[in-house]
Amino acid sequence: MTTGAGALLRAAHAGPALAVTVLTLLLAVSAGLGPARTVLVTAAVLAGQLSVGWSNDLRDRSRDAAVGRSDKPLATGELTVGLVRWACVAAVVATVVLSLACGLVPGLVHLLCVASAWSYNLWLKATSASWLPYAVSFGGLPVFVHLAGGSTPPTEVVAGGALLGVGAHLLNAVPDLADDEATGVRGLPHRLGARRSTLLAVVLLVAATAALLVTGTVGLAGTTVGALVVAGLAGLALVGRGRAPFYSAVGIALTDVVLLVAR
Structure with missing residues (x-):
């Protein structure tokens, strides 16, 4: 087993997390947010994405092991469940703090987006409504960004x-x-x-x-x-x-x- 940062990033679905974070940064620029606000909003989304990725691999670790997913550090034993759980908890705490630092209403909107993504991991992934969390979370992202800057998208x-x-x-x-x-x-x-x-x-x-x-x-x-x-x-x-x-x-x-x- 390893506690390497690389394995943790892979378990967090680093590629999609980075893509959404970059999208957020560009949205913040398009919405006219100042530098400090842009950094805060982007950091909140990054923390949320890390929590979503880690919760996904925690939830799916048995299924990933059953089908021999060699790209999943939890399934292969590269990472311990305990370590990823602690990383996920830390990401959740950071998400709440950073989101609410953007303001109560925009913060709650972002937390709804993250909760929607978690609902996919925990339940909706295996149902015909698997599309719904993606619609809610991606549709809500520009709402969060604009509200954090004092405007509406x-x-x-x-x-x-x-x-x-x-x-x-x-x-x-x-x-x-x-x-x-x-x-x-x-x-x-x-x-x-x-x-x-x-x-x-x-x-x-x-x-x-x-x-x-x-x-x-x-x-x-x-x-x-x-x-x-x-x-x-x-x-x-x-x-x-x-x-x-x-x-x-x-x-x-x-x-x-x-x-x-x-x-």
């Missing part, structure tokens, strides 16, 4: 966030469908199947981008570049293997936030 931004979240959920689940079903997990992607999940995800991601482009003010050049980038990433999501479709979704999300910043 445009409706299309909230809707776009929700669409991006559901699309990312569908694409993230596709590589693990067989392993999940072997251990009793049957969320929406498992019920749809790999092909239909991928197609639906691409439709949702493109719809999110279209909403931002139609309501934005980035000009013809910005609209053209944004559309071409998203079209290319959507194509990769359709034909890519493994985690490539999921990271295509992340790329589309980052493109959408850049469009927000340029508005």
Whole structure:
């Protein structure tokens, strides 16, 4: 067993956690938050994402071991359950403190987003409503950021966030469908199947981008570049293997936030 930081980061789903944190940073910039406020909001989201990742691996450690997931430190014995539990508790405490430091209302909104993500880990992952926490958490993220800066987000931004979240959920689940079903997990992607999940995800991601482009003010050049980038990433999501479709979704999300910043 090891207590290495690298293993802890892997157990926290470092890639998705970093992606959401970067999205938050860009959202804060687009919302006009000052430097100190931007750091606070971003730190709150990072802490929340770490808690979500660690709770996910704690919850799934038996299932991961049953299907031989060598990329899961808890399943392979690289990390002890006790260590990850303590790390998760620390992340939860940090999330509460940092979120409420952003203000009572925005703090409660962010804590709702984190609680929604935890509900996926603890319960909804194996149900047909597995998409719902992603819609709530990703749709709520711009609400939190804007409220922390004293404003309210445009409706299309909230809707776009929700669409991006559901699309990312569908694409993230596709590589693990067989392993999940072997251990009793049957969320929406498992019920749809790999092909239909991928197609639906691409439709949702493109719809999110279209909403931002139609309501934005980035000009013809910005609209053209944004559309071409998203079209290319959507194509990769359709034909890519493994985690490539999921990271295509992340790329589309980052493109959408850049469009927000340029508005």
